[in-house]
Amino acid sequence: MSADNWMHCPRCAQKHTEYRERELRTIKALYGILGPDEYAAAMKRANAIPERPEEPTFKENYDIGMEPDDTFIVAYFGRCTKCSYSHTFNHKEDVPL
Secondary structure (H helix, E strand, O other), X not given: OEEEEEEOOHHHHHHHHHHHHHHHHHHHOOOOOXXXXXXXXXXXXXXXXXXXXXXXXXXXXXXXXXXXOOEEEEEEXXXXXXXXXXXXXXXXXXXXX
């Protein structure tokens, strides 16, 4: 069996979350310094940043199944198209008949 899947990259999601939180902290620190309208507009812009990246960039490829010599295999590879983060997992096991 073979499948492909797209998901959100864990590294990009973490960086995005840190960016969003940093922006919100920066603007909250300006409370009382900016005028009310400027502060409200800045908070509106910061709150408009989505909580996670909008597009999935982590492509997963995997195979699970039996080889002709009765070996069970699991092969997984995932890679982000944005930051190049990747992960690989391979497992083979002889299956007693």
